[in-house]
Amino acid sequence: MFEVSFDVLAILVGTAFAAGFVDAIAGGGGLICLPVMLMVGATPVEAISTNKLQASFGSATAAHSYARAGHVDLWSQRWPAAVSFLASACGAVLVTTLPTDGVRAFLPWLLIAIATFFALRPGLNDIDRSPRMPAPLFVLTVVPAIGFYDGLLGPGTGSFFMLALVFLAGQGILKATAHTKALNLASNLGALVLFAFVGQIWWATGLVMAVAQIAGARLGAGLAMRKGARLIKPLLVVVSLLLAGRLLISG
Template sequence: MDLAQITIELLLILFIVAMVAGLLDTLAGGGGLISVPALILSGVGPLAALGTNKLQGCMGTATATLMMLRARRVTWHQVKGLMLCAFLGAMLGATAIQFINTEHLNYVIPIVILFIGLYFLVSPTPVNVNSKPLVSKKRYQYLIIPTVGCYDGLFGPGTGSFFTLAGVSLRGKDIITSTAIAKTLNFSTNIASLIIFLMAGKIVWSIGLVMMLGQIIGAWLGSHCLFSINPKYLRILVVIMCFGMLIKYSYDMF
């Protein structure tokens, strides 16, 4: 991206986008559905958009993870093995995406975001009750978690919600516990992906650093509201903003 295209107005808009994405991602997941299209619409290339999104997203998930650990919603012993498996899966996915033709990504990314947006629209909100696990702890840790992590390395939008849904539906956890664990796993996958994108030089630093600040504020606000806001309404907001940006993106492309 040409540095001359980066204006104060653009940075301000992306700062606000990151703050909203951090807030929504902490509360309901799906922040990447907003931030990735916003980066592409601002003129950032597809791979650089994914890399820059990882840079700014790391700070949001780090803030949320710290808040979850400090509030004792999760413990380090509880999540360390899961975080390692998520980390390795994300490194694999982020490495693979580097070898995909950039021109193809111009079409693949909006298609992926479209399907994830539809998932957010039609999928039921997990209930806040414990139920019987459907898969063993080992299969969950060594198969399900790395698979979701690999997806995050490849694309990313919706990863936090996938981790939450997997915890509720496959391991029988209540939604509050599963959401808290998902924040730590999403932080792990973001760090892993960021390492690969850093090595590949696919990050727009001026934009990423500004968006990091927005993510911190949004995630901090979201962490304080996590247990008092109905996630159903937040999901609707995520979907509306997601499809709005996809319509604008499609209009600009065609």
């Protein structure tokens, strides 16, 4: 029934719970899940596509939790989400044809820069500020760029959405986290639709992992809403640095 043995499944379930918890707060759930899936024998395509399956449930749970608490209006995000979905699907279509070595080499340093920005920039809190970019321009340029990247590669997508929403859209950290989950859910689904046709998804294993993702995401989102920027900022910095370190070591 399952693509792995029960002892391996137990490891993957625990991993998915941790990924859902961290991802709901600061992004970076793929940093936790993908290496473990590769370690237990998944091929890169199986790991990426199965991760999109179970991560979609975690993102949906976190987005719903934030929406229920009033931190994001999901209906108002339908057009940005649609753009993110389509851009990610395009990235997934081209994942085997576009050269990505240059992006992979540059990515760790970009993540380190993001961590430095959130760690050292004063005054970053849960209060909204004046946006540096008009909302329509943001949706037509920044959202598709990050969504495309998520379908093509994926690591750090949450950090990129967070940086853009805080620095360009002027959102407070908690609000940016909530909107990140909505946009990341759309990009996860966009890539998942394509991988469902061309990938090798571990459906049974992925759906069991999804249950753990949901539990972790609910816990993480609840904690983020209680603690706000005091929790999100340091965790975002740590996750970005860990992801950068992981990419440097594996690259």
